Amino acid sequence: MKILVAVKRVIDYNVQIRVKEDGSGIVTDNVKMSTNPPDDNAIEEAVKIKEAGKATEVVAITVGEEKAQETVRKALAVGADRGIHVKVDGILEPLAVSKILQKIVDKEKPDLVFMGKQAIDDDCNQTGQMLSALLNWPQATFASKIDVKDKKLEVTREIDEGLETIEINVPSIVTCDLRLNEPRYASLPNIMKAKKKPIEEILASDLGVDISSRIEQLKVEEPPKRKAGIKVANVAELVQKLKNEAKVI
Amino acid sequence: MAVLLIAEHNNKELRPFTLNAATAASQIDSDVHAVIIGQNTVEAAKQLSELPVVKKVLSVEAAHYENFTAENFAPVIVKLAENYSHIICSANTFGKNLMPRIAAYLDTSQVSDIIKVISPDTFLRPIYAGNAFATIKSNDTKKCVTIRPTSFDPCESTGGSSSIEKVEASEEFSNTKFVKREEIKSDRPELGTARIVVSGGRGMQSGDNFKLITEIADKLGAAIGASRAAVDAGYISNDHQVGQTGKVVVPDLYIAIGISGAIQHLAGMKESKVIVAINKDGEAPIFSVADYGLEADLFEAIPQFMEELNKLNTIQK
Numbered sequence: 010m011k012i013l014v015a016v017k018r019v020i021d022y023n024v025q026i027r028v029k030e031d032g033s034g035i036v037t038d039n040v041k042m043s044t045n046p047p048d049d050n051a052i053e054e055a056v057k058i059k060e061a062g063k064a065t066e067v068v069a070i071t072v073g074e075e076k077a078q079e080t081v082r083k084a085l086a087v088g089a090d091r092g093i094h095v096k097v098d099g100i101l102e103p104l105a106v107s108k109i110l111q112k113i114v115d116k117e118k119p120d121l122v123f124m125g126k127q128a129i130d131d132d133c134n135q136t137g138q139m140l141s142a143l144l145n146w147p148q149a150t151f152a153s154k155i156d157v158k159d160k161k162l163e164v165t166r167e168i169d170e171g172l173e174t175i176e177i178n179v180p181s182i183v184t185c186d187l188r189l190n191e192p193r194y195a196s197l198p199n200i201m202k203a204k205k206k207p208i209e210e211i212l213a214s215d216l217g218v219d220i221s222s223r224i225e226q227l228k229v230e231e232p233p234k235r236k237a238g239i240k241v242a243n244v245a246e247l248v249q250k251l252k253n254e255a256k257v258i
Numbered sequence: 259m260a261v262l263l264i265a266e267h268n269n270k271e272l273r274p275f276t277l278n279a280a281t282a283a284s285q286i287d288s289d290v291h292a293v294i295i296g297q298n299t300v301e302a303a304k305q306l307s308e309l310p311v312v313k314k315v316l317s318v319e320a321a322h323y324e325n326f327t328a329e330n331f332a333p334v335i336v337k338l339a340e341n342y343s344h345i346i347c348s349a350n351t352f353g354k355n356l357m358p359r360i361a362a363y364l365d366t367s368q369v370s371d372i373i374k375v376i377s378p379d380t381f382l383r384p385i386y387a388g389n390a391f392a393t394i395k396s397n398d399t400k401k402c403v404t405i406r407p408t409s410f411d412p413c414e415s416t417g418g419s420s421s422i423e424k425v426e427a428s429e430e431f432s433n434t435k436f437v438k439r440e441e442i443k444s445d446r447p448e449l450g451t452a453r454i455v456v457s458g459g460r461g462m463q464s465g466d467n468f469k470l471i472t473e474i475a476d477k478l479g480a481a482i483g484a485s486r487a488a489v490d491a492g493y494i495s496n497d498h499q500v501g502q503t504g505k506v507v508v509p510d511l512y513i514a515i516g517i518s519g520a521i522q523h524l525a526g527m528k529e530s531k532v533i534v535a536i537n538k539d540g541e542a543p544i545f546s547v548a549d550y551g552l553e554a555d556l557f558e559a560i561p562q563f564m565e566e567l568n569k570l571n572t573i574q575k
Contacts, residue, residue, distance in 0.1 A: 025521065026386045035390060039381070047503075102368045103358070126283065127503060129383055129522075133370045134349075138358035145541045147404040147434040153496070163437065167496045167507065168351040168449070174437040175327075181433070187503060205508055212497060223367035227380070228393040235528065240540075241383045244559055247534065247552050248566035255549065257511040258478060258573055 010064045010157075010179070012055040013119035015110060016048040016084055018077040019130040032228045035130075042083045044080045047125025049192040051185040054155060055123050056088030056193075063157045064121075070113060072106050076097050078208060085203035086195035092206065093117075097213035103131075105220035107139035114144060121162070122172065126151050126184040137184035143159070147177035153188045164169050259343035260289035263266040263312070264335065267285035268292060269324060275348040276311065278414035282405040283346040284413065285375040291316060293338060293425070293544045295331050297324035301535040302496050304420050310418040313441040321536070325439070326352060329431035337428065339364055341399060343378070343422035349404035350450070350505075361402035366401040369394065373409035387502040396548050407450065408508040408529070416433055434435020434522065449481040449498060454511045457483030458493070459501055459525070461556055465493040470560045471515060477567050483507065485517045502524035519544025536560075 020026055020035070021043040027036040055067045059112050069084035070093040071077045077207075081092035114122060127134040141148035149155075149164035153172070156163040166173045167186050195203070213220060241247045252257045263283045276292075283290045293316040294303050316338065322330050328552035335356075339345055344390045347353040348380060348495035373391075378397045381403065381406035396403075414492035435499040449455065456478065458471040463478040468482075475482050483499040483505075493517045500507055502525040517523060519535070519542055527533070538555050545551040552559060566572065 020386070022522070023483065024528045028390050035386065078419065102367045104362065104365070107362060130389065130504065132502070134354045134366070134369050135358035135361070135370060138355065139362035139368075141329075142359040142362035147431070148359065150328075151351060166351075168439075169497060170439070170441040171497045172440045174439075176435040176437055178433040186561050187486070188496065207281065218295075223396065224369065224396045225397065226392055227353065227395055229385070229390050230393075232261070232384070232388060234392050235533075235547055238533070238545070238547075238551060240545070240551045240553060244562040244566055247303075247550055248563065248570070250550055251511070251532070251534070252570060255511070257568070258533050258569070 010065045010120040011068065011117070012058065012121045012123060013068050013070060013117055014051050014055045014063055014065050014084065015113065015122065015136070016052065016069055016071050016080040018042050018071065018073055018080045019046040019128055022046055022129055028229055028231050029105045032230055034226070034229050040181055041058050044077070044083055045109050045125050047127065047185050047187050050187060050189045051088060051123035051125055052084045052087060053190045053192040054185060059088070059158055059191065062065040068119065069094060069116060070095065070110070072097060072101065072109050072213065076145065081208055082203055086200045087193055087208040090206065092208035095112050095211050095212065095213050095216070096207055101220055102222060102224060103135035103139055104223065107143055108215055108218040108220065109144045109213055110140050121179060122182045126186055127214040131145045137182050137189065141182040149175055149177050149181065150184045151186050152183050153186045155183060155189070259341065260291050261287045261344040261346055262338060262342040263290055263292040263294050264345065264347035264356070265294040265302070265306050266348060266351070267296060267300065268297060269296045269299050271302050271574065272305045274412065274448065275407035276306070278346045278407035278410045278417060279346055279405050280309055280311050281342070281447060282372070282375060282415040283412040286344055289313055289343070293318065293335065295323045295334060297318070297321055299518070305415070307420045308416050308418045308420050309413055311413045312418060312420050314420050315422040316425045317422050318425045318427055325436035327431065327434055327436060328356040328359050329434045330428070331356055331550055332363060333428040334425070336363045337359050338425065344403055346403050346405060348407045350407065353404045357402050361507040364400055364402065366398040366400050366402050367396065368404070369396050370404050371406050372403060373406050387521050389521065406506060408506055441444050442495055446475060447479065447481045447485055447538050449505055449507060452481030452509055454478045454480035455483045455507050455509045455512045456480045456515065457485065457517060458515050459485035459487055459517030460487040460491060462488060462493055468493050473564060474513070474560065477479045477564065478573060485523045514562065515543050518542045521545065529558070
């Protein structure tokens with residue numbers, strides 16, 4: 010079984026982002042970038058499945074500018090076998106990314122495609138579901154547990170009401186939750202080895218898909234600030250304030 | 259053209275956020291139709307027909323719709339979409355799972371998790387865990403929009419009497435099988451709609467200690483929330499998680515106990531009307547959004563909090 014894992018380069022989750030003064034977007038110059046956190050879980054799960062002897066190859070793919078390749082290199086350092094970098098400048102919408110991934114799936118013919126459930130920059134939560142629609146494959150979103158059973162997967166999904174278990178036939182798409190596993194760190198020898206693993210570079214413009222923007226971003230602004238609160242001295246004061254000032258209890 | 263609202267339900271009755279999504283739909287166009295897809299949904303369809311903002315109900319029933327599988331739902335909605343300018347549902351796990359599948363079939367770029375309708379093609383939505391708001395305009399002719407339920411008031415639930423029209427089911431998608439759902443039953447208010455939420459974080463130190471949170475929640479008639487750290491540590495189940503990848507809550511009162519306040523947690527609660535933080539680390543970021551901060555050891559503060567609540571003659575429910 011072959012697993013394709015999609016990873017995205019985003020502003021690191023620990024960075025407090027800043028809005029550009031002209032309202033055109035978010036400041037990304039000289040800001041620490043990392044792999045989208047749940048994409049790390051997707052890579053980890055694929056590598057674990059391979060280590061358990063249930064997959065033969067793990068291919069990491071990213072779609073993005075030159076530097077996005079760092080995320081593929083990181084995936085190679087934690088166990089992916091080879092990489093694909095679809096090069097494109099600017100910000101793509103999830104629909105465009107899923108069309109690019111569809112082309113790569115047609116060529117690579119993986120049995121499974123994994124990715125994080127949501128990117129922490131645009132918070133769209135769309136790409137996996139869109140790709141499964143385009144391929145007409147089953148989708149298991151928000152996965153917190155995956156059991157590989159021959160040509161089937163049993164997946165536990167985190168839903169608002171609790172947990173749901175579904176069984177999907179291969180080929181299929183799984184989008185991963187942060188609770189799926191604990192991503193490993195790359196060891197120095199593995200980082201060195203990863204430098205020798207191949208990364209195929211493909212120009213998005215050579216794939217013949219429509220990746221034009223359908224959505225215009227008119228303005229980006231800071232959310233309204235909360236007015237500063239106060240520190241109370243003790244519990245009695247807190248309860249008194251909640252009762253008589255805020256009037257919420 | 260009218261807008262199509264996808265109703266969320268449990269086959270027996272509507273789920274509460276359907277009413278919030280109906281409000282958002284009615285702000286886009288006054289001609290709102292609603293589709294309910296499920297099995298034995300007669301009562302829920304009737305509830306839907308009683309929402310005054312809904313002008314027509316479309317009902318699709320088949321055994322393979324019983325478990326809300328997106329692979330089964332999407333084709334029938336795509337077929338109906340022909341007659342509508344917008345497809346709307348909530349940005350909870352139901353809508354997040356379903357809507358992108360519909361959007362891709364329709365070749366439309368979905369607009370996720372809006373918090374405001376500016377015009378029928380322009381919306382406000384949070385990005386970067388709510389640390390920025392983007393105003394965006396969709397240029398697709400057909401728009402798929404998910405709405406953040408807590409940013410829209412629920413619509414009136416009675417007084418309407420729209421017609422209910424049966425629609426033919428689509429074929430079953432055979433490569434996905436539902437196995438089971440483990441819902442955690444509770445007599446407490448739902449986290450997403452509760453007036454008061456009491457949340458615990460890593461500072462609780464164990465699942466057993468969450469009993470302290472439970473006692474306060476019972477006293478206040480509150481729902482129980484948790485930070486991701488507390489869920490990851492196994493103190494409490496995932497359906498309690500508040501944050502960027504969990505639930506977004508906007509209660510009148512949010513009490514954060516032993517929660518440091520990572521950006522990702524703040525994303526899920528910082529729109530709450532009144533925020534209380536109890537934490538022994540005075541520098542914890544949670545204090546930056548708290549209206550009332552108490553720097554204290556929670557294991558001393560919680561019992562005192564119960565004691566003070568017990569002294570009150572009345573507590574709003």
